[in-house]
Amino acid sequence: MVDIDLVNLRFDGRRLVRREPAAPTLLLIGLPPQHVLEEIPQQPEGTTAPIGMTKAFTSGASQLVFSVPPEVDSLELSLDSLLDWERLVPMTVPVVQPGTSHTGLPGSIVEFPTRLFLTYDEPVNWTCPPEPHTADGRTGLWHALLSSERGGDALLRALRRAEERAPVPVDVPLTAANLEDLVTLTSRTELIDAAGAPIVLPSAPLRAEQFIATPMGASAHLHGAWEKVSGGAATQLTSIRRNKPDLAAYDHITGLGRDQFVRVVTRGFLSTGHPALLVREVKRLFVADRDGGVVAHLRREDRIIVREPEVRYGENTGFAHQGREMPFSTLRITDRVTPLLNNSDWSVGDSDHAQPEAPKGFWVELEGGERDHRFTVVATDHEGRKVSFTTPLVFVPASRADKWEELHELYSASETGVRERVRRPLDGQVMAMAKPPADAPGSTSHAVGKLQFEMEQKTDTGDHPLAGTLVVSGGDVRVPALEPFTRKAGDVPVKFNDTYRDQGMAAHPARAYLDLVDTVGLQFAADKVGGLARPNAAVKTITSQAGVVPDVFGNDPTAEIKNALDAAKLLGFIDLGPLLGSIEKQQLDRLKQLGDQEIQALLDDAAGTIPAPVLRVRDLADGAGRELRYVWKTKLAAPKPGEQPFPLDVSRTVLTLDARTVVSKDAGQKTSIEGRLRDVALEIADVVRVEIADLRFKAAPGNKPDVSASGLEMKFLGDLRFVDTLRSALPADAFGSGAFVDVQPSGIRTGYALALPAIGIGVFSLTNVSLKAELAIPFDADKAIAFRFSVSERHRPFNVTVSLFGGGGHLSVLVDAEKGIREVEGAIQFGGGAALNLGVASGGVTIMAGVQFEVKDNLVKVGGYLRCNGFLNVLGIVTVSVEFYLELTYEKQGNVSVVRGRGTLTVSVKIAFFSKSVSLGLERSFPGAPGDPTFVDCFDKETHWEDYCLAFEGDP
Template identity: 45%
Template sequence: MTADPFRVLRIEDMLLLHVEVVNLRREGARLVREDPTAPALVLLHSPSQHMSEGVLSGGQFPETVPAFASGRSTLVFLLPDGEDGIDLTVGALLDWNRLIPTIVPADQPRDDPNEPALFDGIPRTAIEFPTRVLLGHDHDGSGFAWSDPLIDPVTLDGRAELWHVELSGAAGGPVHLKAFAEASGRPPRTGMPLDPTVPGDLVALTSLDEFVGPDGALLRRPLLADRFMLTPLGATVRMSGSWPIAPGFSSVSLTGYEHIASLGRDQFVHTVRHGFLSSGHPASFVETTKRFYDDPGDGTSVAYLRKEAHIVVDQAEVTYGAGAGYDQHQGRQLPFRSMRLTDTITPVVDLGAGAFWVTVGGVPLQFHATATDAEGRHVTMDMPLVFAFSDALDRMAGVYNNPATADRTNLGLGGQTVAMAENPSADGSTSMPVTSARFTLTSASGHPAGVLPAMVDAVARVPAVEQLTGLATDTAVRLHDAYLRQGLDGQPTGAFLHLVDKLPMSLSAEKAGGLAKPSTAVQVVTTQAGLLAPNFVGAAGEAAGVDSATLARIFEGTKLLGPVDLADLLADVPATSVAELKDLGEDEIRRRLDGVSQELLPVPLMRVGNLLDGSGSELRYVWKPRLRNDFPLLDLSAAALVLEATTVRSPDALSKSSVRGELRRFAFVFADVVRVDFERLTFTARPGSKPDVTAAGVAVTFEKALEFVNQLREALPADGFGSGAFVDVSTSGITAGYSLTLPTLSLGMFNLSNVALSARLTIPFDDAPARFRFAVSERQNPFNISVSMFGGGGFFALEVSTRGRGIEQIEGSLEFGGNASLDLGVASGGVHLMAGIAFQMTGDSVTLTGYVRCGGYLSVLGIVSITVEFYLALTYHKDNGICEVVGQGSVTVSVRVAFFSKSVSLSLERRFAGSAGDPSFTDCMALDDFVELCEGYAA
């Protein structure tokens, strides 16, 4: 029968062991093996060997601190084969080198999850140190031995030495220990010297043989104890361990551990746990707990544990870009290609768990860093960072990207120049002063941290924007999607930045020359075209075709020759035309900008450069768009349009802008009756001088209904804008034309005089339409014609415009008649007869009037006179679809006898409404009457 448990107690040196035996029975003063074929074991349970004590936070000295004793430790020994028993004496029970220690086997699961030290039916040695960590001899085959036990108490001057026993390694070296289990079923504790994750990490790092590196090398390392002594009051230990970083074991963060304790009380605890900073730098979180002796002020001495934490940057410089491990865009989402942290060891930081912002006293710690951009330029910055332990990397992005701490991700760069995109030519076209940049963490499964920084947006001084606006101002930008997806090599326009807010781009009408008022909004910064509207760049970076409907939205409000929308004249821009930009070298682009090359520029190009004489910089904005020919008032079948704006700025910030517009081979076609052809119309506006307008190859042709006017061309100059013509330019527009008065023509009894021919073309700079007016004499100054005793006169005028309806006004009149008189001495008299017709069409209003006026007089001896005046007029008027005919007539008779005279006048007017003036059915019948009528028939 197995012997009952018993205790070994010695008061003098405080020896206390609780003894259990297996397969041993008591026979007198001896324990004898019961079953010779079964193992016989001696289990020695010692009191708690470690006290876990709370650390002191701040400078306060609390009256009490939390402390928790570890569980008991158990030493298990096997009775050697061939021995039938063991003497029941203190000396025999403490002679541990004669017994066989039990070791936790490798790669063998425990028998019972609730019994962490039971393997293959045999309990194993389990020393709980530190608290919640079960230690045993390592199974690597290294030798170890226990010191000779104190069989009898050692006394001196009435004092006994505390009982103790020490474990040492082979040849007196450090003993190899392993943590094979973590004590379970204990409540969670915080504020202790060891982080709660450390016990589990110690188990994995010291006992798992599957803990291997990428090359298959074993990474498991035992704990090395220079001193490992057990006493009734606790263990006196000095042990340490270090382990390499294992990429395949992300749940393990511990890489270094050192522990010094005296009689179960901690004196020094040092842990190094691996992790990453949000910048991608591998780093270690170093926690050091020390016992400090101090005087709280009452004359006593206290010894508290204080913990300090530091972060040590394990790798000062990291690289970004294509090989860094980004899941998308090959690292183009970050303008930097490397970053070096200057502060490789931080001051004392606040404690944290999982993933947390690195703070000192609650204030984010600013890490000083030097980043290198794509062109090798160094950029310095101070930035707060998040640290995450290796087992909490999945939480880093959530902490860093938390909107509540968004201000920490916005870094000030102080206007340092940064290459925002990687340009293979490294010509500085993507570099600009950056005031600040906001970052985020994005997925990078190819990097050990799992995430890497990316730029969300930035505030920068974009040179193209500054040159356009003339203001040194900050602009909010972000990297363009096309650049992120394709880079600069993969897209024709070289788009790399997207302005957060659209930038209105407009020139005043007087600067734009009336040819075009380039009002649009640009939002894309490119290397090939300067600033562009966003529609010219595809989302995936491909060459994007732009249809006319999109152009209408881009250039909404942009006018050509007055109210004509430029967008109505722009043809679709095919993707193939945009793609040509990729193959155009800088020399060819310059040729096209300078007008040497006649090829079209499919997108507006902007170029910024320094003047050759060093007197300043120059901004050029040039576009040679493709035109379509379906606008009713313009013939653009062979037309070509060039728009150019140039701004020169001197070092003293003064700016001078000039605008040039040229429209070639086009014609105004007004109502299919008048055609004005232009070979070239050029407008140039330079600072300090009035606008300069030149026109060449102008020809006026009358067609169809007015073709007869061409017979008069022999009386016109060969070039309507040559000698005798006029061109007036003002801030309101251009007026060009001619006015020619023909000489009086007399042929026998025929006489023609006061004939004036005039033509006037007006191109306003505002939104008013362009107008053309042709006239033969004028209402206030009609031409005159007479044949013998008959005579008359008239005028004709035609005005058309680029407004949608074309013809604005047509008016004219013609009057003819005669008069005769007779004098017989006694009596005299005369008669006259005049008839005329006048017409006027203004917009939708038409008026046509015909009239007859006749009369006569008779005088007898100057005593009696009779005068009769007869007038009859008929007017047809149509306005807004309503027609009306008005007839007017009057008769006036005057009689004078001597000194008496009397006049009588009779007049009559009648109006006749046309079909549009007849009453409608609804005018004739009320709604109630109509309903009653319908109901009557329904009945």
């Protein structure tokens, strides 16, 4: 039951006396194991019965050391005398400070609980009954009661934990990290950091309200509570490779060495930064087994207690962007205590490391499955407005608070279920997404559908307990300014503007704070723009000053404008993006100052410009509706080679657009647009150069579009330069008042058509000559601008006569900006004739020849002919006429070409009242490139060739 060893005592025949009077005289009492460490079995959902067998581990033996005081000369050699410890002095293990050595005397060491060695922190007394107590036929168990020397609670301290033993592989009430914390907080050993400085820790002993040692184990009630480790002590502990203690409180109740109740309270933080406590309670439950008996097992219950319900945010609180990424000034958690937690995923067993690690952070899940506990949070925005929502949170032990990688991994979007955990619904509550300017209260408020949270690494400076700060990366919000003008109604996904996050709202020219995740296009119908330019605004940035605008305020404003105007077209077919010149940031600074008067002044000023599109959304007077105004006046720059399908001269071009859309309850949506394009020139297919001095367009609701053009001039290039020679015969204002401009729903058609008067000089005669030039600008972006020039027409050719010879012809060319030359058609014919009358006989002869050609789409056709006629009349009785016709044509359509020849000879004879005509004809055709598929076209070399070759194999 109890082992007793004597030091410096001998038996003189009657009593135990000292061997050496000056030497220490000790009694060493060996006690059996005082604690049994039991496994906490996993509980099936909805039951309390244990599953199968559970594991248990006993502690090692304990040793009590007593010193015989000098006034006691001798001891009786009896059990009662040796167990009378009240007259002896209990010996403790002295605190060994740095620079001192141990006295060498043994001290009392009690292993309780298992793997933790305790000793006294102040003088104590042990009280043992002289003999067992007997009552009602039952004899009490021998025991020894520990108490303070002054009576009351005994104070204990932990010396060390049993590192040399094998680790415990199951879930137990106290982890190795808990035991290590007890040693750090109670040992009273002064620690020195790596630099030689003392480490100040909140050390306090354990209080033993009851500790009774028995042969079957101790019946004890221990309690301890400690302040948090503050200052630089945590860093000092890390320098000597010791863990920062998380332990805040500890209670332990046992009966005869078996655990009845264990409470371990560890410090930590919720991922919002709220200080919290993880309370682990292990209780012994008594349940009936299948055989009708009673089985006692341990059950573990975990809860989290929020110590400080409210946390404040702002500058110097650890945020990388001075708190701009957190739209709340405070977060208050109303849950003070959580329900029972699911502890199966994050509980840890023992560790054989010299410094065991505390468990990592974990998502707070409720008992009974993977179901998050949603903390109720009341948040205060930057305007003092309160909103509430629920959210799952992570609990991080205090000793793991500086582990950024662990915290980042928990909030990583790749983790299962994290995406739903970090997207929290606010169900339309109105809040300020950013702190509004002093002169524009409420300008940053939105009805919020959801908020998107993420974990961002904390800066080196700032008062925040965790290595990461929980921030709002975006969300789904209502943007009322857009809803009347786009199909996207309701919540739209947003994120914080980069300039706002990095530098603040004042650094942005338009005071932006949010960006739309998906750019929203505000499109004006093409038929309302007149082909001048499509003012389709791709808006992205939400500002407190200018509403929702295109994102032209980034690091490269020119690129941003080009992206915003990705679908914009000039004259219905020219990409507008490549024509934009570079824009300096300082040019954008004045945009936030532009009011309606300043905008109109710049539109009226010939030299004034508005460098970037300005979008304004305003409420009309008396609540009549809302107006969206899109204004832009910019100079264009020469495109780079290859950016446009044809040469374009925009060196002096100015483009002006002013579009307004009014949405009202009574009149619906009405759009009016004014546009102007000055000093632009383009060359089409190296055939013609078109110069436009001023092109204006205006469309108002209920009115026909009004288009006017002035200074329109066309100059021929290349092989058609000779046409300019003909133009010299035209009046000087042929392209002024003589030009025409026709506006149709399909586009603008402009040009001229003029017939020349007959010209006769001697034997020369030129008649029926007309010139026509036409430019078509379609409103439909799928169609290209087209130009057609013609000299006379097929159905009305010009005629030329010189003496006995004559002829005629026509020519027309159609080109567009997309395909170049689309159609070329022309013909020329010539010939002569002679007649002779001798009275008795008369006759005549004519010869005509001609060439015609046609190029249209994929058809090419070239042909020539020769026609000869002759007749002879004798006395009006006999008439003989002969006609010879020969024709040769070449046609090619696609890959098929053919040459055709045709000849006819017709002889007619008329005698008095009898006539006879005979015709002889011959026609031949010669194919060119064959149209049938070739052998190669019919075979797939990879799949057919081998089969083809095998078909010819055979026996020799």
